[in-house]
Amino acid sequence: MEDVLTQLAAGFVGVFSPANFAALAVGLVVGLLIALLPGLTLVMGVVLALPFTYRMDVTSAVILLTAMYVSGTYAGAWTSILFRVPGEPIDVPLLWDGYAMARKGQAAQALGWTLVAALVGGLVAATAMVVLSQPIAKVALTLSTPEYFAIIFFGLASVVSLGGASLANALISLFLGLLIATVGVDDTYGAHRFTFGVPLLADGIDYLIVMVGAYGLGEVFTRLERGFRSAPLQSVGAARTRLPALKEILALKGTFARSSLLGLLIGIVPGAGATVASFLSYGAEAQYGRRRREMGEGIPEGIVAPQAAATSSVGGAMIPLMTMGIPGSGATAIILGAFLLHGLQPGPQVFQTSSHIVYTIFASVFVAVIGMCVIGYFAVRAMVRVLEFPEAIISAYVVMCCILGAFAARNNITDVWLLVVFGVLGYLAERYRFPVSPLVLGAILGPLAESTFMTTMISFGNDWTVFFTRPVAGVVMALSLVTLAVPLLRHLLHRRKITPR
Amino acid sequence: MRDAARLKRLLPYAVVAAGAGCLYYAASGIRYAERAGVLGPDFWPKAILALMLVVCAWQVAAALVSGRAGEASGVLDELIEESAARRGGAAPEPAEESHPWRLVGGMALSALYVWAVTRLGFFTATVLYLAAFVVLGGYRRWGVVAAVSVIGALLLLFFFMKVVYVSLPLGQEPFLQVTLALMKLMGIR
Numbered sequence: 001m002e003d004v005l006t007q008l009a010a011g012f013v014g015v016f017s018p019a020n021f022a023a024l025a026v027g028l029v030v031g032l033l034i035a036l037l038p039g040l041t042l043v044m045g046v047v048l049a050l051p052f053t054y055r056m057d058v059t060s061a062v063i064l065l066t067a068m069y070v071s072g073t074y075a076g077a078w079t080s081i082l083f084r085v086p087g088e089p090i091d092v093p094l095l096w097d098g099y100a101m102a103r104k105g106q107a108a109q110a111l112g113w114t115l116v117a118a119l120v121g122g123l124v125a126a127t128a129m130v131v132l133s134q135p136i137a138k139v140a141l142t143l144s145t146p147e148y149f150a151i152i153f154f155g156l157a158s159v160v161s162l163g164g165a166s167l168a169n170a171l172i173s174l175f176l177g178l179l180i181a182t183v184g185v186d187d188t189y190g191a192h193r194f195t196f197g198v199p200l201l202a203d204g205i206d207y208l209i210v211m212v213g214a215y216g217l218g219e220v221f222t223r224l225e226r227g228f229r230s231a232p233l234q235s236v237g238a239a240r241t242r243l244p245a246l247k248e249i250l251a252l253k254g255t256f257a258r259s260s261l262l263g264l265l266i267g268i269v270p271g272a273g274a275t276v277a278s279f280l281s282y283g284a285e286a287q288y289g290r291r292r293r294e295m296g297e298g299i300p301e302g303i304v305a306p307q308a309a310a311t312s313s314v315g316g317a318m319i320p321l322m323t324m325g326i327p328g329s330g331a332t333a334i335i336l337g338a339f340l341l342h343g344l345q346p347g348p349q350v351f352q353t354s355s356h357i358v359y360t361i362f363a364s365v366f367v368a369v370i371g372m373c374v375i376g377y378f379a380v381r382a383m384v385r386v387l388e389f390p391e392a393i394i395s396a397y398v399v400m401c402c403i404l405g406a407f408a409a410r411n412n413i414t415d416v417w418l419l420v421v422f423g424v425l426g427y428l429a430e431r432y433r434f435p436v437s438p439l440v441l442g443a444i445l446g447p448l449a450e451s452t453f454m455t456t457m458i459s460f461g462n463d464w465t466v467f468f469t470r471p472v473a474g475v476v477m478a479l480s481l482v483t484l485a486v487p488l489l490r491h492l493l494h495r496r497k498i499t500p501r
Numbered sequence: 502m503r504d505a506a507r508l509k510r511l512l513p514y515a516v517v518a519a520g521a522g523c524l525y526y527a528a529s530g531i532r533y534a535e536r537a538g539v540l541g542p543d544f545w546p547k548a549i550l551a552l553m554l555v556v557c558a559w560q561v562a563a564a565l566v567s568g569r570a571g572e573a574s575g576v577l578d579e580l581i582e583e584s585a586a587r588r589g590g591a592a593p594e595p596a597e598e599s600h601p602w603r604l605v606g607g608m609a610l611s612a613l614y615v616w617a618v619t620r621l622g623f624f625t626a627t628v629l630y631l632a633a634f635v636v637l638g639g640y641r642r643w644g645v646v647a648a649v650s651v652i653g654a655l656l657l658l659f660f661f662m663k664v665v666y667v668s669l670p671l672g673q674e675p676f677l678q679v680t681l682a683l684m685k686l687m688g689i690r
Contacts, residue, residue: 179549193542221608224607228638393635403614408661
């Protein structure tokens, strides 16, 4: 533990170096602005920022993206509370009590509770991330390919089970993502798969192109079809923050603890993320909280529960990324991309070979959480004005960032053509209710899933039962199957309810 | 009428299944040097495609038999919908509008940009694209449109060529001269 604290202290020194601190500040401001803007999501913001980090060193690049990820879970609450316009699904539970408080003339107090919840949730998760990462990394070093495959399978199963209007569509979307990941020259045999004679396809399709196309361009196309029309906003003149007293905060210590821990745990689960954390935490508070009957009427518990969990999930999501190199969410996948672009593979080894980078990034999460709250406290009114910007102009720049991101990755125009293809695919997916997240996660985790599966098959003589007979792999595979079965069981139960014998 | 609805439901799955079938055929033609007792590079994509075909077949059959595709939905979607129904959702959006021509225009414009950028060069193509996209998006203050497209293209050119060292397309004559002149002006080598 002493070693961890020493490294963390050195990490704090690293965060305050001019380059890292500038990256952190820019990441926080841009993350807050993106969370505010309608049509721009947290993941999309991190995707669009990636090309701007190509020339940075790995620590600054990851600090910038992580700061955006952290602050992206916070600012959307402002529009939920002030205008009843959630920036993205994470912020929906915040409007139930936040907007109700604002209507009672307590908007400043509601914003204050949001700030404190984000601060506490963020710091609790950052602390847990530091404490848990090294032990988990040590355990990860002992795992073999069947266990790794099982963990990846669990991530894919949970993203299918969680998202989408239809389980079948989510599965098809996932298979498509896994298939995209197979394009190119196979590592083991050097065989060409689905390259159709196109030389660039031999290098494979970069998952970043899939992400930028499906999340960025696809979303812009969807909103363009709707004419870039958002809900009308009231005046922003009243936007200010009033912090609750320490006594009031202490009275809610149970809610803070429950929500932060729940957010942390949900963040660790691959495939789940801030949105799930926010909804489940609100649900838990509404079911088990001391003032559960008053939830929805404008009480601080209804703000603290979703906000603390959403911000806390960031620290949780960083744990599997840093300790096993497995990104569990869209934003952590981009952060993994930033690592790989700079030639560094996150995973258990990185704690031994580049621990100074790891702990500087960990320290930056603490500073980012505090920094975003400071910026939020002083600049809420100024930042909310970004909503007055015409969406057509913002979207034009979003598309340009998508194009530049795709081009700059390999300096090849074919990648930009692929981007447009995935943009159209992203739009069609949205139109026909095929969720995009499984497609993207399939494209990201596909190569790792295939390599761990094939290596296991080679090592264990094509015996697939090994995934179920080894203790750790077996437990994780069983969990995965349960995760996949949940939506089906819910569907069957629901059908029984509406068609009684 | 019912048949039309049924067809509409099963069509996406039939299209995906047809595509998966073609790709399965393509995967069967993957050439490699076989090794005894080791799965080939075609195994993984074929397994994925087979699973995809099973899901599509299930959906098509469900649509044909019961007139509706399988309805089991993701837990998160149900959670959001149930919670929003119980507690009320966001502020009502303005009446749902659909602008299919804008969408087609946006897609065509993006494809045209990719085609044009190597010919006109990054700066010229970007100025035209930004202006056209903003206008297509329904914004009509011409002074602002001109300013955001020209200033935006200049800033992006400067940042990516001077700071990030990305070699953006210079274009062909006579547009090449425009890009080179701007680069000289900005001190980009």
